[in-house]
Amino acid sequence: MQVVTENEINWPAALRASDSADQAAAVSELRGLLHAGLRVALNGRSDVSEAHLEDFAQESLLRVLDRLDQFQGRSKFTTWAQAIALNVAFTELRRKRWQDVSLDALMADGERITEPTMIADDAFGADEDRTHLVKVLRSAIENDLTPKQRAAIMGELREMPFDQIVELLGTSRSAAYKMLHDARRALKQRLLEAGITGADIQNAF
Amino acid sequence: MKPEDKRLTSEQVGSIVKMLSLTRDREFNCGECLQHVSEFAECQLANKPVGEIIASVEQHLALCPECREEYEALMKILKAGQ
Numbered sequence: 424m425q426v427v428t429e430n431e432i433n434w435p436a437a438l439r440a441s442d443s444a445d446q447a448a449a450v451s452e453l454r455g456l457l458h459a460g461l462r463v464a465l466n467g468r469s470d471v472s473e474a475h476l477e478d479f480a481q482e483s484l485l486r487v488l489d490r491l492d493q494f495q496g497r498s499k500f501t502t503w504a505q506a507i508a509l510n511v512a513f514t515e516l517r518r519k520r521w522q523d524v525s526l527d528a529l530m531a532d533g534e535r536i537t538e539p540t541m542i543a544d545d546a547f548g549a550d551e552d553r554t555h556l557v558k559v560l561r562s563a564i565e566n567d568l569t570p571k572q573r574a575a576i577m578g579e580l581r582e583m584p585f586d587q588i589v590e591l592l593g594t595s596r597s598a599a600y601k602m603l604h605d606a607r608r609a610l611k612q613r614l615l616e617a618g619i620t621g622a623d624i625q626n627a628f
Numbered sequence: 629m630k631p632e633d634k635r636l637t638s639e640q641v642g643s644i645v646k647m648l649s650l651t652r653d654r655e656f657n658c659g660e661c662l663q664h665v666s667e668f669a670e671c672q673l674a675n676k677p678v679g680e681i682i683a684s685v686e687q688h689l690a691l692c693p694e695c696r697e698e699y700e701a702l703m704k705i706l707k708a709g710q
Binding site for chain 1: 648653659669692697698702704705
């Protein structure tokens with residue numbers, strides 16, 4: 424099966440062709456490529472049916488056409504389009520898996536991380552340096568993070584999809600990513616202030 | 629529920645620590661990663677060195693399991709097409 428073709432044609436031009444027959448042919452060919460790629464990528468998943476593949480291919484096609492102006496030619500067009508198709512498909516599959524989780528549950532989970540029992544002193548064994556790291560980390564989570572930051576971190580630890588965290592927090596993807604990034608930077612800064620270096624962190628494993 | 633049942637596993641605590649070790653002041657977010665991941669994947673497939681910008685993709689993939697899952701699926705497609 425040939426899933427990704429060499430970039431022999433100028434896809435953006437073909438997809439914008441003024442001749443409606445040429446444009447329709449390019450759109451149809453791209454849809455076929457996206458469908459074939461999704462079939463390879465999602466092969467073996469019990470939660471993906473033929474109908475899902477059709478829906479994902481169609482939704483991906485629309486997304487790619489909508490973002491044509493963002494293609495900068497640094498990779499093959501088909502690779503760029505497949506990346507978008509996979510993002511569409513996996514986002515939807517993750518959303519279905521986590522759709523019943525509520526913000527209240529996520530916030531409660533996030534608050535629980537501050538409970539003394541949540542992170543055991545001996546999480547990395549009885550080594551004194553590691554125990555110190557865990558204590559500083561636990562204190563930083565409790566004192567330096569906002570409730571939403573704690574909730575977002577707990578969501579990540581529970582392997583909740585980022586899009587689901589974004590939706591539950593009622594914010595944008597960029598705002599949620601900044602929230603998490605700021606949280607990680609705050610925790611890292613606290614560790615550094617406690618004399619725990621990057622090397623110490625890596626040696627904790 | 630017993631208190632110990634509520635504990636984070638050592639793997640989860642390790643995940644926090646690993647996230648901190650990988651944290652940089654300037655990082656790609658998921659949208660920026662998606663914009664550049666196709667170039668990164670093609671470099672990886674061809675064993676070509678990655679430039680400074682798309683090296684940020686690698687750092688983001690190390691932190692973001694969802695983008696990593698999509699990248700691995702993309703590599704599966706590219707390898708199937710070889």
